[in-house]
Amino acid sequence: MNKILLLPLLLLLHACTVQTIFDNLGPKDRESRVANRNISFGPLSEQALDIYVPLESTGKDPVLMFIYGGSWKNGDKDGYDFVGRAFAARGFITVIADYRKVPEVVFPTFVEDGALAVKWISENITDWNGDPSRIYLVGHSAGAYNAVMLGLDPQYLATVGLDSDTVDGVAGIAGPYDFFPYDVAATIDAFGHIQDPDITQPINLATPDAPPMLLVMGTDDTVVFPRNIPALEKALQENSIRVETRLYEGLDHIEPVTALSVTFRKKAPVLDDITGFFINIDETMTK
Numbered sequence: 282m283n284k285i286l287l288l289p290l291l292l293l294l295h296a297c298t299v300q301t302i303f304d305n306l307g308p309k310d311r312e313s314r315v316a317n318r319n320i321s322f323g324p325l326s327e328q329a330l331d332i333y334v335p336l337e338s339t340g341k342d343p344v345l346m347f348i349y350g351g352s353w354k355n356g357d358k359d360g361y362d363f364v365g366r367a368f369a370a371r372g373f374i375t376v377i378a379d380y381r382k383v384p385e386v387v388f389p390t391f392v393e394d395g396a397l398a399v400k401w402i403s404e405n406i407t408d409w410n411g412d413p414s415r416i417y418l419v420g421h422s423a424g425a426y427n428a429v430m431l432g433l434d435p436q437y438l439a440t441v442g443l444d445s446d447t448v449d450g451v452a453g454i455a456g457p458y459d460f461f462p463y464d465v466a467a468t469i470d471a472f473g474h475i476q477d478p479d480i481t482q483p484i485n486l487a488t489p490d491a492p493p494m495l496l497v498m499g500t501d502d503t504v505v506f507p508r509n510i511p512a513l514e515k516a517l518q519e520n521s522i523r524v525e526t527r528l529y530e531g532l533d534h535i536e537p538v539t540a541l542s543v544t545f546r547k548k549a550p551v552l553d554d555i556t557g558f559f560i561n562i563d564e565t566m567t568k
Contacts, residue, residue: 307363307542307543307544308543308544309362309363309366309543310366310367310369310370310543311336311370312335312336312337312369312370313333313334313335313336313365313366313367313369313370313375314333314334314336314366314369315331315332315333315362315365315366316332316333316334316409317331317332317409318331318332319331320332320401322378322397322398322400322401323394323397323401325381327379327380327381327382327394328378328379328380328381328394328397328398329358329378329379330358330376330377330378330379330398330401331358331359331365331376331377331378332374332375332376332409333362333365333366333368333369333374333375333376333377334369334374334375334409334410335369335370335371335372335373335374338374338410339372339410340410341410341411341412342372342373342374342410342411342412343372343373343374343411343412343415343416343417343559343563344373344374344375344376344402344406344411344412344413344415344416344417345368345373345374345375345376345416345417345418345419345559346375346376346377346378346395346398346399346402346416346417346418346419346428347361347364347365347368347375347376347377347419347420347421347424348378348380348395348418348419348420348421348424348425348427348428349361349364349377349420349421349424350420350421350422350423350424350425350455350538351382351422351423351424352383352422352423352467352471353382353383353388353391353423353467353470353471354382354383354384354467354470354471355382356382357379358377358378358379361377363541363542363543364377364538364541364542365377367541367542367543367552368419368541368552368555368556371552371556372556373417373556373559374406374409374410374411376398376402376406378394378395378398379394380394380395380398380427381394383467383470383471384470387470387471387472387474388471388472388474388475388481389430389437391423391427391471392427392430392431392434392437393437393440395427395428395430395431395437396431396437396438396440396441396443397441399416399418399431399438399441399443399447399448400438400441400442400443402416403416403443403447415449415563415566416447416448416449417448417449417450417451417452417559417562418431418432418448418450418451418452419451419452419453419454419555420451420452420453420454420456421454421455421456421537421538422454422455422456422457422504422505422534422538423456423457423467424456425453425454425455425456425457426453426456426457426458426483428451428452428453428456429451429453429456429458429483429494429513430483430486431448431451432448432451432491432492432494433483433486433487433488433491434480434486435490445490446490446492448492449492449493449559449562449563449566450492450493450494450495450558450559450562451492451493451494451495452494452495452496452497452555452558452559453494453495453496453497453513454497454498454537454538454551454555455497455498455499455502455504455505455534455537455538456496456498456505456509457505457509458482458483458484458496458509458510458512458513459482459483459484459508459509459512459513460482460505460509461478461481461482462478463478483513483516484512484513484515484516485516487513487516487517487519487520487522488520489520489521489522491517491520491522492522493522493523493524493525493558493562494513494517494522494523494524494525495524495525495526495527495554495555495558496510496513496514496524496525496526496527497510497526497527497528497529497537497551497554497555498510498527498528498529498532498534498537499528499529499530499531499532499533499534499536499537499549500528500529500530500531500532501531501532501533502532502533502534503533503534504533504534505534507528510526510528511526514526525558527551527554529548529549529551532548532549536548536549537549537551538551540552
């Protein structure tokens with residue numbers, strides 16, 4: 282390749298995240314569209330969300346909120362159009378919400394912002410043909426932690442006036458659920474101020490009232506180790522909560538979320554596994 286052309290390309294790749302490259306250059310699911318952007322769900326600038334919808338709606342579609350990762354300090358919703366379009370194409374009214382991050386805030390604020398977004402969904406999603414009685418959460422990495430915490434600890438939903446059964450199911454992609462003692466900067470910065478670390482660990486919060494959960498990750502993940510899945514799986518099983526797990530052979534920490542994109546969907550059936558899990562719950566509830 283001509284060196285004059287190669288240099289700008291390298292600079293572009295260096296400046297962009299993987300998600301931004303997908304959003305700018307990658308193909309999107311044609312059976313979905315962006316319905317609205319930057320809707321406020323709270324008084325702060327970070328408390329904003331985007332909505333994606335299927336091109337063909339039933340008039341009362343299930344709702345899915347995706348929470349992105351980034352060590353509780355990085356990322357924003359604008360890099361995840363490929364996720365919103367993917368789930369919407371499968372029939373889910375899909376919401377991607379921003380949340381406040383370290384160092385501006387620490388635990389539990391980023392989880393509380395997630396609860397506030399769920400409250401907005403429960404009160405407003407009918408305007409986009411969503412069914413507020415069928416709300417599912419999906420998160421990747423730190424976002425998977427946030428999603429699982431919203432499912433396990435009822436105080437977050439209760440604080441915003443929602444019942445614990447508002448969330449009907451949770452899927453965690455490469456999430457940390459058993460990470461004490463804090464031994465990396467991300468967890469020290471986000472959780473190191475908490476005197477009782479037990480309240481920060483999902484494995485300690487499982488109760489018989491938790492929603493069904495699907496836990497997935499790659500076998501080659503060296504950011505969040507695969508041991509996190511059996512630890513939470515055991516805690517949920519001990520409380521008679523439905524839990525399913527998937528380990529994708531050879532995938533690292535990022536690849537299970539990029540496998541939601543059209544470009545890399547053949548790498549692993551992440552989209553099929555998550556939507557199939559939620560659809561099964563949906564069918565069970567409506568019987």
